[in-house]
Amino acid sequence: LDREIQEEHNLILTAFDGGNPQKSGTVKITVTVLDANDNSPVFSQPIYRVSLSENIPKDSLVVTVSATDQDKGSNGEVTYSFSQSTRNEAMDLFSIDSDTGKIQLKGFFDFEKSKQYEIDVEAIDSGGLINTSKVLVEIVDVNDNAPVISVISFSNPMPEDS
Known part of the structure; x- marks a missing residue:
């Protein structure tokens, strides 16, 4: 059955x-x-790709990941988290809502520091069955650095009629 x-x-x-x-x-x-807890959560996409401007405001929505579980009741309830394999710099910059899968920016991007972030997301059901997906965030550079002009000052007298 x-x-x-x-x-x-x-x-x-x-x-x-x-x-x-x-x-x-x-x-x-x-x-x-x-119902028996015999189905793992399944993400709607194996990889989520997002391109964001480096000047996006703090607390902006980055992406919403989504997983479903065919089991019924509490066996089918899914919670989201970052996987242990996600690098600390990404975990410091992003947050995930464990109920909705919404990933938000909790810091500020700097294209000159990092051009891309990779986040491993887990969906887990109440019975402990897990599935993972990957979020790739590409940062788009904006012109946020003023040019630097280095002029060496020197003096050279010139005659009036030259």
């Missing part, structure tokens, strides 16, 4: 006695299959 394929099975049981005349009784039996 597999609840994800068929949740209910309807049976009809008929019993006959051995008498003469033969008599019978019929009863309808409904078998409801209870």
Whole structure:
């Protein structure tokens, strides 16, 4: 039996006695299959790709990851987190809402420091089954550095009629 394929099975049981005349009784039996935590969460995408300007404001939404679980009730509830394999610099810069999968910026980008971030996200159900997805964030450079002109001052007298 597999609840994800068929949740209910309807049976009809008929019993006959051995008498003469033969008599019978019929009863309808409904078998409801209870859910077992036999499905892992599944992300809508194996890789999420996002391009963001380096001057995007703090607390901006970066991306929303989404995973579903075919199990029912608490077995199908999914929570999100960053995987342990996510680098500290990314964990310091991004936050994830464990209920919604919304990833937000909690700091500021600097293209000159890093042009891309890779975030490993986990979806876990209440029974401990896990699946992972990757978020690749590409930073787009903006012209935020003023040019520097180095002039060496020197003095050279010139005659008036030259």
